[in-house]
Amino acid sequence: MELNDEQIERYSRHIILEQIGAAGQEKRLSSKMLIIGAGGLGAPAGLYLAAAGVGAIGIADMDRVDLTNLQRQVIHHTTDIGKEKVQSAADKMRAINPDVNVITHRMFVNAANIRGLIRPYDFVIDGTDNFAAKFLINDACFFESKPFSHAGILRFQGQIITVVPGSTCFRCIFDAPPPPGTIPSCSQAGVLGALAGVLGSLQATEAIKYVLGIGQLLTNAVLTYDALTMQFRKIDIARNPRCRLCGKEPEIDELTDEPLPACDLRGRKTHERAANG
Amino acid sequence: MEITLNGERRSIPAGGSLLDLIDGLALPRDAVVIERNGKIVDRADYGETLLAGSDVIELVRIVGGG
Numbered sequence: 001m002e003l004n005d006e007q008i009e010r011y012s013r014h015i016i017l018e019q020i021g022a023a024g025q026e027k028r029l030s031s032k033m034l035i036i037g038a039g040g041l042g043a044p045a046g047l048y049l050a051a052a053g054v055g056a057i058g059i060a061d062m063d064r065v066d067l068t069n070l071q072r073q074v075i076h077h078t079t080d081i082g083k084e085k086v087q088s089a090a091d092k093m094r095a096i097n098p099d100v101n102v103i104t105h106r107m108f109v110n111a112a113n114i115r116g117l118i119r120p121y122d123f124v125i126d127g128t129d130n131f132a133a134k135f136l137i138n139d140a141c142f143f144e145s146k147p148f149s150h151a152g153i154l155r156f157q158g159q160i161i162t163v164v165p166g167s168t169c170f171r172c173i174f175d176a177p178p179p180p181g182t183i184p185s186c187s188q189a190g191v192l193g194a195l196a197g198v199l200g201s202l203q204a205t206e207a208i209k210y211v212l213g214i215g216q217l218l219t220n221a222v223l224t225y226d227a228l229t230m231q232f233r234k235i236d237i238a239r240n241p242r243c244r245l246c247g248k249e250p251e252i253d254e255l256t257d258e259p260l261p262a263c264d265l266r267g268r269k270t271h272e273r274a275a276n277g
Numbered sequence: 278m279e280i281t282l283n284g285e286r287r288s289i290p291a292g293g294s295l296l297d298l299i300d301g302l303a304l305p306r307d308a309v310v311i312e313r314n315g316k317i318v319d320r321a322d323y324g325e326t327l328l329a330g331s332d333v334i335e336l337v338r339i340v341g342g343g
Contacts, residue, residue, distance in 0.1 A: 041343045129343035152340035159340060174339045175320065178308035186342035196343075222310070224337055231284065235312050235335050242319075 001026050001055075007099065011053055019214045025053060029099065031211040034058040034121040036109055036137060038085040040186070040196030041151050041203060042127030043075035048204040050093035050100045054211075057093060058121060060105035061085040072193035109133060111255035114140040123207045124148035127200065129186060131177035132258035138163065138170035139255055142245055147210055149203040149218075154184070156192050156227040158199040160218060162206045167219035172240035172247075177258055195227050280332045291330075295323040298334070308339045 003022055008015065011025045033054050035042045038061040049057055065073075065080045065088050080088040086104035093102045105117060109128075114136060118124050124146055126137045134150060141148045147164040163169050202223075209215045223234045244251040278291040282298075289298065295318060299309055311318045312335040318326055328334075 037343055039343050127343050129341070131339070131341040134341060152342060154340035154342045157338075157340060159337060173310050173337075174307070176307060177341075178339055179305050182305045183308055183339060183341060191342050222337055233283065233335065235310075235337060237310065237312075237317055 001029050003029075007053070010097075010099075014052065020212060024212045024214070028208065028211055029053050029055045031123070032056040032058070032121045033123045033125065033207050033211075034060065034118055035125045035127050036060045036117075036133070037127035037129060038063075038073070038075065038089040039069065039127055039129055040072040040153060040191065040193070041200040042089070042125065043073045044197045044200035045125050045127060045204040045207070046075055046089050046093055047096065048201060049207060050096045050102070052204075052208060053097060053099050054208075055099075056101040056103060056121075058103040058105055058117075059086050059089050059093075060107060060109055060117060061089075062106060062108040068187075072191065072196040074193075074197065109136065111136060111140075111257045114255065115144055118144055118146050121146065123210050125203045125207055126150045127203070131183075134170065135177055135258055136255065139245055139252060142169055143255065149206045151199045151203050153191050153195050153199050154186060155189055156195060158195050158225045158227075159222055160199055160202050160206075160225075161222050162210075162218040164210070164217065164219055168221075168237050168239045169243060169246050171245040171252075172243040173222060173237055175244060192227055195225070198225060198227070278328070278330045280328055280330070280334055282334045283336055289328065293328050295326045295328065295334075298328065299323065299336070302336075304338055310337045310339075311335070 014020045015022050015025050031054055035046050038059050063085050065076045065083050065085055067081055069076055075089045075092050084106055086106045090102040090104050093100055124141055145165045149162050150170050151160040221234050221236045225232050241248050279286055279288055306320055306323055314333050
């Protein structure tokens with residue numbers, strides 16, 4: 001794909017970067033990225049990927065915009081309340097950059113549909129808000145050999161992990177969703193809006209680096225961020241040979257839906273969850 | 278006894294294990310990953326891993342919001 005004059009001007013601050021250049025921008029314009037969850041993480045990720053001129057951006061979500069979303073989900077505006085999130089997000093991404101082909105997937109992502117959903121894309125951003133979806137995305141990306149960025153946020157803390165085929169996966173680090181009721185959801189415990197912006201922007205950064213093949217990805221490590229102490233900490237974590245998904249003797253050979261999203265978990269025992277997962 | 282937990286000095290009772298530490302923080306063992314002196318500790322070993330003075334512990338708890 002050859003850049004036209006307007007594109008050269010639009011992307012000039014990227015093109016001027018030694019690691020990107022016109023070739024990098026052209027590469028980006030032909031890449032396809034999927035954001036699952038048009039929420040706190042997906043909002044900044046979507047805005048930056050659109051602005052950067054990613055060729056195709058898929059956005060998957062089932063929800064509609066709610067007043068409580070607007071404190072952090074900056075892709076949605078007050079006038080969007082009640083609208084489908086995928087539509088609201090698509091409108092903003094197209095408005096920022098008409099070069100981008102935005103594909104909306106209004107769906108509840110589950111074990112039955114996720115592999116088909118992610119298959120056409122080059123990179124997946126996990127912007128979901130519950131453990132069930134986060135483990136499902138990890139497993140689906142493993143089976144489809146797709147790179148993805150995991151992130152999670154709560155209160156003032158966030159974490160991010162990049163997983164590419166062959167690197168430490170989310171299950172290597174956290175084997176299974178935590179027991180019910182032990183870790184609250186954002187709606188129960190709160191979350192700093194700007195924290196979502198930090199982590200979602202980091203996810204967009206990793207996605208762009210991946211398609212351009214530049215720098216070092218956040219693989220085989222977890223990066224944590226504490227907004228109160230303003231500390232980033234990176235902890236290297238090697239692949240776990242006992243990982244139930246990607247270890248030497250894997251136990252997980254197909255996708256299953258974890259029983260309930262984190263925010264709804266009540267009174268379910270660990271072994272019951274494990275039996276389902 | 279003093280250890281370093283996520284970059285901060287912290288007093289803990291002598292003779293305690295990693296499991297005691299995460300219990301004290303009211304965290305389930307499935308929800309954390311712990312690095313002790315630069316090495317990841319297997320989740321199954323938390324109970325028998327006794328903390329020593331000057332241990333440097335990095336504890337990451339899982340968060341699921343988005």
